[in-house]
Structures are given as structure tokens and as C-alpha cells.
Amino acid sequence: MNGLKKLEIVQIGLGHVGRATAQIVLEERKNWLDGYGIDIGYRAVADTSGALPGEDLLAQAVRLKEEGGKLSELGTEPIEDVLRSPVPDGCVRAVVDLAVHGGSYDLDMLGVESGAYLVLSNKGPLSGTMQEYRELVGRLPGRLWHEATVGAGMPIISTLDMLQESGDEVLEIQASPSGTLGYIMGEVEKGHAFSEVVKKAVELHYAEPDPRDDLSGLDVARKAIILARKMGREIEPEEIPYESLVPEGLEDVSLEEFMERLPEADEAFRERISSVGEGRRLRYLAKVPREGAVEVGLVEAEVESAFGPIDGPENVFDFRTRRYSDVTLTVSGPGAGPERTASGVVFDLLDIAHKTL
Ligand SMILES: NC(=O)c1ccc[n+]([C@@H]2O[C@H](COP(=O)([O-])OP(=O)(O)OC[C@H]3O[C@@H](n4cnc5c(N)ncnc54)[C@H](OP(=O)(O)O)[C@@H]3O)[C@@H](O)[C@H]2O)c1
Structure with missing residues (x-):
């Protein structure tokens, strides 16, 4: 897509991989903007207590989750509302599912139905029944990235x-x-x-x-x-x-x-x-x-x-x-560890940005 200015992330999960991903994005995005003209930012991050919109409190949220807190302590809204919200003009949205197992399948589907790309480190949505798999993958031709589901940050899915x-x-x-x-x-x-x-x-x-x-x-x-x-x-x-x-x-x-x-x-x-x-x-x-x-x-x-x-x-x-x-x-x-897994996730995000530019 021509004219992309911004890739916005809706991240489900702020656990070990989620925090490492947020940290890399916050640290590196100036380089991506300067080097590739890609502006990557957070629309929201979610844990099981809800979604924290924007990124003003993101660094604080990462610290809070490290100490075992819940995002609701900082003020959350339902993740479903964020996923249903329209993608702003000139912007591509990536739903980044870093939750655990199958509980986020419906959320992923919701994001996809609103036109988002999907990036997974969570194996759950791709390893359930064939019917679920077909439904999810069928709605995502060319919009599914999941390098980190196999081999963490290693190039396994991309090699295949x-x-x-x-x-x-x-x-x-x-x-x-x-x-x-x-x-x-x-x-x-x-x-x-x-x-x-x-x-x-x-x-x-x-x-x-x-x-x-x-x-x-x-x-x-x-x-x-x-x-x-x-x-x-x-x-x-x-x-x-x-x-x-x-x-x-x-x-x-x-x-x-x-x-x-x-x-x-x-x-x-x-x-x-x-x-x-x-x-x-x-x-x-x-x-x-x-x-x-x-x-x-x-x-x-x-x-x-x-x-x-x-x-x-x-x-x-x-x-x-x-x-x-x-x-x-x-x-x-x-093939394990939060930072390495987060590298795989971030690489997928950059790949989406490069391919949709
Ligand atoms: N760690 C690794 O080396 C590695 C490598 C490859 C792949 N993975 C995969 O990456 C994923 C994340 O791993 P992790 O080590 O970061 O796990 P984790 O530390 O347990 O974090 C999981 C996060 O997901 C959130 N979550 C779970 N269900 C949710 C839901 N339905 N809605 C919103 N948030 C939800 C949890 O929220 P709460 O904090 O509220 O519980 C938590 O923040 C897993 O699927 C894992 O299999 C991990």
C-alpha cells in the first residue's frame, strides 16, 4: 500500500515476551523512522484485565507487569472495543498476539475482521482444530506473520x-x-x-x-x-x-x-x-x-x-x-527466551511495514 506513514500495534499480552517486545519497539523505533521512514507505535497493550490505550503509560505498564500488577490499575478499556475500532487512514494495524494458548483466538479473529495484520508468538490460534485454522488463515491471505511460534527468533517459518x-x-x-x-x-x-x-x-x-x-x-x-x-x-x-x-x-x-x-x-x-x-x-x-x-x-x-x-x-x-x-x-x-522471541516478533512487524509501504 502506498502512502503508509504508520504501523500501529495492538498487543495482546504483556508477559515476558510482551515486555521484551515493547522494550525493543520503544528503544529502536527512532532508528526505524530515521532508517526506513517507518513509524511504529502502540495503539494499545492488553493483559487479562483489559487494554491500556495509547503509549504514554507504556513504560510504566512494563514495570507494573514486571512486579506482577494488572493493567487495570492504570485504567483500561475492553480490548474488544480497541480491536473493533476503525484503523485510522494512512495507517496499518498489527494485532500482536503474545498471549498464552487458545484464549485469544476470538480476539485475533476480531482484529482480523477489522482489517488488521496478525503477528503471533502464541501457538494456540494455529494449533487448534483444522476448522479454526482454516477460518483464521482463510481470512488472512497475506496478512499472517508467525515466525516466533516455532524456533523463537530463529528463521524457521521464513525458511519453510x-x-x-x-x-x-x-x-x-x-x-x-x-x-x-x-x-x-x-x-x-x-x-x-x-x-x-x-x-x-x-x-x-x-x-x-x-x-x-x-x-x-x-x-x-x-x-x-x-x-x-x-x-x-x-x-x-x-x-x-x-x-x-x-x-x-x-x-x-x-x-x-x-x-x-x-x-x-x-x-x-x-x-x-x-x-x-x-x-x-x-x-x-x-x-x-x-x-x-x-x-x-x-x-x-x-x-x-x-x-x-x-x-x-x-x-x-x-x-x-x-x-x-x-x-x-x-x-x-x-530457540527460547523472551528477548530472542521478541526479536522474531519485531522482525515480523518490520516485514509487514516494509511489504505494505
Ligand atoms: N518465552 C519464550 O521463550 C517463548 C518462545 C516462543 C513462543 N512463546 C510464546 O509466546 C507467548 C507468550 O509467552 P510469555 O512467556 O510471555 O508468557 P507470559 O509471561 O505468561 O505472558 C502471557 C501474557 O498474556 C496475557 N494474556 C493471556 N491471555 C490473555 C487474554 N485472553 N487477553 C489478554 N491478555 C492475555 C497475560 O496476561 P496477565 O498478565 O493478566 O496474566 C500475560 O500478560 C506464549 O504463547 C508462548 O508460548 C514464548
Whole structure:
């Protein structure tokens, strides 16, 4: 679109990723204005208590959320009203969904119906039923950006786009797409107790707010669905069984009790790691072929494979395609953490601005 002067953000979620995103936007936008003539600002930020309009109180809001407060303390309006409000002339709106799981699907739809672009780090809206997926994606031809849903700030979705748009055929993606599980497996291998390592992963914000989302394999399964659907597969969540690392009996207890009782599982986990064959490493992988079963669970990977050396919150994505069949295309790097995830979100925002200028 010619004549774009401004990209306005309606951000759903001011948690770890949301705050890191707001911080980058506030710090960098003068450079974007000077360098590219792109004026990026906030129309509103929302948490579960409502939407804070404008950006006069944004820095204060970030501090308040760091201390565990609610935006309603600063004066909020219903997020639905903001999403329904018309987009000002000469302006493009991006709804940036940095909330957790599926609770924001209807809000995203509302934004989209008002003509906004959609940027997601939240996997929920893309990993529900096929019907929801079709409805959302169908309304957004060319208006959906979601790099940060898979691999945090790493170029995974854009690599997949590049391969497919250039006419290559993706035959299979094998991935270690959970920074949390990559970190946990690596640390337990070094001799640290499973329970201690899980606690550390939460402290470092590698893990989801409830680490069972990672340990259950659900987070990896969600990423596998997103990749499979981008490869053109029509796949329902229940078609992807995933192996859970949540100790039996701790699936439904409170988060507090779960953390307290986690050491009960340390011994069994140590034994599982030490039973792995020579020259192999236990890794939690997703296998997404073009056809056939999508698999998510623990695999004894060869030390020499792309997955053997993983140490820390690293992600590895191995693309086997028609053009990359003798040697696969491997993208690896740190795939977790609020700042890195926020980089992916901000890159999407800039890409929208560049493409709509
Ligand atoms: N952290 C990472 O490394 C990482 C990496 C890749 C992707 N992600 C994804 O990015 C998203 C955000 O992660 P995070 O670590 O920032 O989570 P978080 O710290 O729990 O923050 C979530 C935020 O979303 C808000 N929220 C939840 N439901 C909402 C709703 N229906 N309406 C408005 N606001 C809502 C919460 O509000 P309250 O404060 O009021 O509860 C909170 O501000 C998640 O979907 C996560 O899976 C995270």
C-alpha cells in the first residue's frame, strides 16, 4: 500500500515476551523512522484485565507487569472495543498476539475482521482444530506473520516459506524444537538432577509458565502441527500422539505441588538417560513427513546426527527437501527466551511495514 506513514500495534499480552517486545519497539523505533521512514507505535497493550490505550503509560505498564500488577490499575478499556475500532487512514494495524494458548483466538479473529495484520508468538490460534485454522488463515491471505511460534527468533517459518515459494518440495522436517527440552536433556546428561534442571528452566524463562506444557510434549506437538499445516497437511491435534515426560501422578496436581514432588522422578530419569546405547543421545524430537505419521517423543539420536551435539536451549531443524536431499538443510540456534522471541516478533512487524509501504 502506498502512502503508509504508520504501523500501529495492538498487543495482546504483556508477559515476558510482551515486555521484551515493547522494550525493543520503544528503544529502536527512532532508528526505524530515521532508517526506513517507518513509524511504529502502540495503539494499545492488553493483559487479562483489559487494554491500556495509547503509549504514554507504556513504560510504566512494563514495570507494573514486571512486579506482577494488572493493567487495570492504570485504567483500561475492553480490548474488544480497541480491536473493533476503525484503523485510522494512512495507517496499518498489527494485532500482536503474545498471549498464552487458545484464549485469544476470538480476539485475533476480531482484529482480523477489522482489517488488521496478525503477528503471533502464541501457538494456540494455529494449533487448534483444522476448522479454526482454516477460518483464521482463510481470512488472512497475506496478512499472517508467525515466525516466533516455532524456533523463537530463529528463521524457521521464513525458511519453510522460502523453500516452498521457490518451488522446492519439503519431504520431511525433523526437529528438536523445544529449547526447554533441549536444555533439560543436556543438563541431565551432565549429571544434574531432573527436578533441579526443570526449576532452572522455569527461572530462566526457557520453560512455559507451567513447565508441564513443555514436559508433556504438548508444546512440541503444537509446533509440529504448525509445521505440518504449513507443509499443506490437513491434520487434527489428536492425530499427533506425543510422549509425556511429566511423571505419572503429577499431571493434574497444582503447580506448587508439582514442583515440590518433582524430585520423586529424579532416579527414574537418571536411569532412562544411562540406558541409552553407545554413540547415541536421548533427544526429544518431532518428525514431520510430507505424508504419514507425525511423531513426537524421545528418540535415541546418533551422536553424529544434527541432534547429537545439542547442549542448552538450542533448537535444531533439519529440512529434507527435493533440492536438499543428499545433504539436508539444518538451521540451529537458541530457540527460547523472551528477548530472542521478541526479536522474531519485531522482525515480523518490520516485514509487514516494509511489504505494505
Ligand atoms: N518465552 C519464550 O521463550 C517463548 C518462545 C516462543 C513462543 N512463546 C510464546 O509466546 C507467548 C507468550 O509467552 P510469555 O512467556 O510471555 O508468557 P507470559 O509471561 O505468561 O505472558 C502471557 C501474557 O498474556 C496475557 N494474556 C493471556 N491471555 C490473555 C487474554 N485472553 N487477553 C489478554 N491478555 C492475555 C497475560 O496476561 P496477565 O498478565 O493478566 O496474566 C500475560 O500478560 C506464549 O504463547 C508462548 O508460548 C514464548
